[in-house]
Amino acid sequence: MDRTSEAQRRELVANRETLKRIFIMREDDSAKATLLKYMEQIFFGLQDFLKDHVGITEERSLREMASRFQNSLISEQPEKKLADVITELVEDIAPHAVNVASPYFVGHMTSAMPFFMVHLAAFVAALNQNVVKLETSKIVSIVEKQLLAKIHRMIYQQDDAFYSRHIQSVDTSLGGFTEDGTLANMTALWVARNSILNQAEGFAGVEQEGMFAAYQALGIERMVVLVSQLGHYSLRKAAGLLGLGNKNVIGLPIDANNRVDVDALARAVKEISADPKTRIMAVVGIAGATETGSVDPLPRIAEICAEHNIHFHADAAWGGPTLFSEKYKHLLEGIDMADSVTIDGHKQFYMPMTCGMVYFKNPWAMDAIAYHSTYIARPGSVDLGIKSLAGSRASTSLILDSALKVMGVKGYGILVEHGIGLARQFAKEIRARENFELVTPPELNILTYRYVPARLQERLQNAEPKEAVRINQCLNALNIVLQRDQREAGKSFVSRTTFRRPPEKGGDVVVLRTVLMNPMTRLRILKEILDEQEQICQTKLGKAFGAIC
Amino acid sequence: MDRTSEAQRRELVANRETLKRIFIMREDDSAKATLLKYMEQIFFGLQDFLKDHVGITEERSLREMASRFQNSLISEQPEKKLADVITELVEDIAPHAVNVASPYFVGHMTSAMPFFMVHLAAFVAALNQNVVKLETSKIVSIVEKQLLAKIHRMIYQQDDAFYSRHIQSVDTSLGGFTEDGTLANMTALWVARNSILNQAEGFAGVEQEGMFAAYQALGIERMVVLVSQLGHYSLRKAAGLLGLGNKNVIGLPIDANNRVDVDALARAVKEISADPKTRIMAVVGIAGATETGSVDPLPRIAEICAEHNIHFHADAAWGGPTLFSEKYKHLLEGIDMADSVTIDGHKQFYMPMTCGMVYFKNPWAMDAIAYHSTYIARPGSVDLGIKSLAGSRASTSLILDSALKVMGVKGYGILVEHGIGLARQFAKEIRARENFELVTPPELNILTYRYVPARLQERLQNAEPKEAVRINQCLNALNIVLQRDQREAGKSFVSRTTFRRPPEKGGDVVVLRTVLMNPMTRLRILKEILDEQEQICQTKLGKAFGAIC
Structure with missing residues (x-):
């Protein structure tokens, strides 16, 4: 692993001059050539790995590998030249990573991507915008809002007037980007929690007063989330985090097709609704279960939720892009009736890790989780960080926006099919x-x-x-x-x-x-x-x- | 914006053949040259923007820009060729983004980065590992564990035996990566919440039972977080999310140097501790306030917390890397006494957006937020997703690990100084x-x-x-x-x-x-x-x- 000789190391001593060289990209031909050579190494060196190694290999056991990564000290002086670091990544790290791009790797929700995704990711890193606020992103926040409207429209099919009104509105949000589907599900349930618990008259709201005060104000002792027993574990995590308690995510039985048993759901809703001490915070319908890929009967769930005025969340982290296929979009019928929808970009949008998204039917729904501060995210600003679980956020939306232009609905449709x-x-x-x-x-x-x-x-x-x-x-x-x-x-x-x-x-x-x-x-x-x-x-x-x- | 003619568009029709071409990277010389040309355009085209435009420009007003991003329909057929999409990004988007790399941009916590960060980000995207589990990351999870130990050691300075024990342990965690500092602070407070509320005898724990049941089990009605009035707004957000209520983040007065008034803190702790209905969940010390850069008197806060057995969290999202400077590290004295510490990679580690980190003094602390499922993150596995707010996660740790090798402690120290x-x-x-x-x-x-x-x-x-x-x-x-x-x-x-x-x-x-x-x-x-x-x-x-x- 250590290819740097003492002599070389002495050359690396950090000083203002060497630092300047790494911050200012020189543009003479030889410097340009070097930079591109590194990129070529990353691109095509990796390509060799992706070609030669298939699937996961335990050739070197985990224990043996772990034994090589035992040093807990950061080197005082620079340890390696950039060229050596890149060579090490390509030659020593990549071959012992998992070749998720292999066609023989069919075990998880990660696969080969279109190669241009790497170009787009490099662009996002180089531009380095922070979409938490307009002052560090400007046009990129505008592109993100447009993209949110595009995916929202794919799901909810509202009319032109609706999107004209909201696409660039500073007051409303059609959805948001999150690190991944877990955080997208959390965001949806956070909105649902606040909407319900803010209903007690004269109560300042759960976000401000907390869960204990909110339950007291509403006279309840418990809130539950209903989902089939195939629900993703992030729902339990969300319920734990949000203070409901994860035992209150109730796993409903499934039918012979691995879909939630809607009769059991209807019975549970009826039974729980009769208990004045318990509220149903949300019912989650799964559009592509992690383990089986099955899709719950969304229209029937929507009906039950509408009847009882319950938040209906659709977890389409996996299945969402099925909407791109004319042939199979009917499998997601009813998704437009969900109050909120999770979709992951790094799954069937074939984006690099990671990109989660959450969409809301009601453009004002995210008001329930708005936060402001005195130096950014001031009320009335376009700052996307106002309604977001995270603060600082990369502009991964540029990757998806560009990919949609290159692929079109049809391109993604072919992949789905x-x-x-x-x-x-x-x-x-x-x-x-x-x-x-x-x-x-x-x-x-x-x-x-x-x-x-x-x-x-x-x-x-x-x-x-x-x-x-x-x-x-x-x-x-x-x-x-x-x-x-x-x-x-x-x-x-x-x-x-x-x-x-x-x-x-x-x-x-x-x-x-x-x-x-x-x-x-x-x-x-x-x-x-x-x-x-x-x-x-x-x-x-x-x-x-x-x-x- | 629309440079693609009808004739060109007809060429773009997605079919299996065109799709295959974007998934399999051809390696003949001409294809190679094209791929590198795109990367060159991203690198050096952007470079022109970074040179020519300084600071934020309102040359085109926001309203005018927004008027160009009104279309909410995803194109059925591919809209543009990849080359055109990249040209558009470089020539139409970048110039209207914010040039955060300009030396005249001194308003936010974003600046120029070492150029190799873009190479590293491209590598991470190309390898596309998901560190939620070993089966999609393997050696990369091991590198991440090593890196966590390195930064932990920079903060906590435990001895060799400690790090030998924990650096690659499958049972313990020295910290974790998050999307950003907001989620790092949330993770720290999530751990603090669970640790305290799980103390009631015979109680199954707040994560399982929820906040209402936990307060009842402990006989309390309120939990609070104490921090100076300069505390980051993410702390209020975390308290809202976790169900404490954000009004229970109590903003303490500051002294003439913008540091928390420790006498006021001591009084508040004493007063609140006397109330059997209220618990102090955590005291947060700020190491680099967002607005003023000031550092709270961490050793004094640590003393007060130790005396009352309170979780002490240090928010060093900004100031953490000050530890790299021999000359100024004393400004963070006492940070090793914190139970948990937040540090951001995209701030003073000069990484691209985004990278948050949270560290815990006690390697078992994160057990309080562990989640398992039947298909990944099985108990006893090395899967990093077991103790993590997010699920799927990019291997941004590879960027920081490589950067530390290239820069050394001294390189970062020079930047800090x-x-x-x-x-x-x-x-x-x-x-x-x-x-x-x-x-x-x-x-x-x-x-x-x-x-x-x-x-x-x-x-x-x-x-x-x-x-x-x-x-x-x-x-x-x-x-x-x-x-x-x-x-x-x-x-x-x-x-x-x-x-x-x-x-x-x-x-x-x-x-x-x-x-x-x-x-x-x-x-x-x-x-x-x-x-x-x-x-x-x-x-x-x-x-x-x-x-x-």
Whole structure:
């Protein structure tokens, strides 16, 4: 790791002159060439890694790697020249990172991106605007407001007059950018909390007075959030943070298609509404569950919420961009009835890490979380930081705005359609193989399955609950090892998760999970992944598991 | 803005082939050359803007600009070629953004950066790791843990054994990265809230049960945060979000040096501690106040907190890197006694937007905010997302880690010393000019002053409170116009803020605020800024204000 000799190090001593050189970009040809050479190294050096290494490799174990990063002292003098630092990043760090761009990396919601995303990210860094306020962003805040209106319109389809009124309004907000979907969900629930708890007459509001005073003012003891048991864990985190308590995120049962059981939802709403001490703060509908990709019946949820005047939040962090596809947008039907919607830019907008967004149907909704100060974000200003969880914020909106221009609705639509189409082909392939079981068929582009030797499939079908639990435990152990061994072989990566089921239904089930968003991932590759899994199970695991299953 | 002809647009129709081309980076020489040409345009095209335009320009008014960004429809087909999008960014957007890199831009906490920060940001985008979990980051999570230990050690100076134990531990956390300082402060107060409210015997904890139940379990009705009246507004936001209520952030009086009045703090702590219905959740000491750059007496605050067993948070978002300077690190004496510390990377680490950090003295402190899920962040894993406000997160830590290697402690030290030294020279210059009043002398590298015509200075000194309020109101109006006119002239930018003072002390005072962090900003430039201000006041404003003051 340490390629810098003592002699070189002596050259690096920081002084005003060397510092000046790194702040002022010289423009003579040789300096220009050097700067571009570094960029070329980053671009194409990395490209080699992205080509040669597929999936996660455990070639060097974590423990061994960790042992190389034990020094806790910042060097007094500069440690390395810039050229050496860049070489180290490209040659020593990148090969031991995870190649999320590989078409064989189908385990998480990260994939290859259009290469121009890196150019756009470099532009954002170079311009270095802070969109917390107009004085450090100016036109960039205006571009961001326009972009928010564009995505808002994609979701809510209001008319021209609506957008003319709000697109550049200093008084209203159609949404906001956040670090990620977790913070977008938090922002939505923060708005919902404040809107409800500010209703007590003569009460100054929960933001000012706090939760204890707010509950007392309303005469309640509890607020709850309802969501299917497949709700993202950020909802629990948000409820913890906002002071509701995360046990008050109530996980509702799901139907056979992994969608929230709307009858159970209706019953829960009715029951809780009858309790004068409890309020329902929000119902969350999922548009693309993290584990299964399933979409809740949004129109039915919207109806129930409207009837009881409850905030309806749609978590479309994953599924939102499905709206780009003429063919599949109907899967998100009803999303325009949500009071708020989360969408992630670094997921199906194919942006680099990270970009979360939250949208509100009502342009005044975010007033419930407005903050001002005496030096920025003064009332009546365009400062975007007035209604935002974070303060300082990068202008990642420029990346998305530019990407939309290059891709168009149609470009993103093709990507969405590739993923959903491929997931359906893959499901068919899994069903056709005798040693696999498709556990959750794809609705969008995510599916789960597991390895179940053919002879066990029959036994499992006819088993009493107790016997089924035993078989599933065995299969769970098998699939855990299978996923790990495949990951460590370094060729492909699928993830795994656990579906919780009561013993009378056979107990917990460990599944393999694939997320199909990389346009370079084809059925041929997915077949190879299944082949490898069969091989791991039959050769390496056959003996050990044959004995206990 | 629209340079794409119909004919060109027809070429852009998105299809699988064009999509493939943007996902797979071609490596033949001509494709390589094109990619680098774009990067050159971003680098050196922007460079032209950074050279030619200084400060904020209102050349095109906001309203006029906003009128160009009214279209709320995403184009069905691709709108523009990548080359045109990049040209538009460089030629149409950048010139109407704010040139925060100008040495004449001394109004906010943003300045020029070392040019290699753009390279590093491009690397982070290209590698696109998600540090929420090891499966999408691997070595990068390990580098991040090492970096957290390095900065922790700079602050807390624990011994080798301590860092050997924790640097790569999967069970403990020395801190975490957040989007910005606001979220870092929130994280610190979130930890403090949970630690205190989990103390009631038999109580499952506030994160699970919520604020109302927690207050009942402890038999309290209120929790407060104490901080000087110069505390950052993010503390109010955090208290609002966390359910304390932002009115429970109690702003303490400051002394003549803009530091918290420690006697008032001691009295407040004693008084509040005597009330069984109220708990003090945290005392916040400021290490570099946003408006004045002043540093609270941290050792004295630490003593008071230790005595009453109160969480002591140091908000060093701005001032933290002062620790790099041998000459000035003593100004932050006592910071190692804080239970938690906020530092921003995009401030005095000169990183691109954005990077917040929070550190905890106790490596187990963050256990109070741990979250798990079934598919990632499983208990016992190294997944950094277990203890983090956000979920998905970019590996900005790689930028800081690399920057530290290139700069060394000494490199950053020189930057810190330049800023503080320059601020002292500037203060001397302001004092020497008869028409200016230095309002808050610099402790670090921030100072405030205002334009006060010499003849009014004397009158103000001898004025009765009522008369002083009248004069100050007049001066406030003058300085507001002065700051605006200078900003709109487009040459320089200082910011303004308002110090709240009671009428018996002369009432509110509007001041001009300068933040001196750009190493290219020299005394000569600051003198020019003062000259311009004199000129604006004497020529343009002389008549109008002469009449009323």
